[in-house]
Amino acid sequence: MAQNIDVFDFELTDDQMSAVAALDTGTTLFFDHRDPEMVVWLGKRRLEG
Template identity: 65%
Template sequence: MARDSCRTPGLPPPPKQRVDVFDFRLTEDQMSRITTLDTGTSLFFDHRDPAMVSRLGTTRLDD
């Protein structure tokens, strides 16, 4: 079955740039910079903190 046969009649084909979203390569420098973004901690709260776990377990959303 041809890909074009699945299109809705009357609509133009999708732009090629939408299909090629993964058509790029990162340099070693870019990969190194991205790696530094991972700090290993949550930006919101620490899921391993006993006080926070207790608060999450006892907080009611309908209060």
């Protein structure tokens, strides 16, 4: 637990922050959740269980 609490004991460099920011391309590889047709389709899906 002590190690988990100490999770913020580091700093990222400017280069590391730039690398992280470059990961967000603003697109998805799976589906566009802003597409109304896709939202309707997803809304109709049900998990079996």
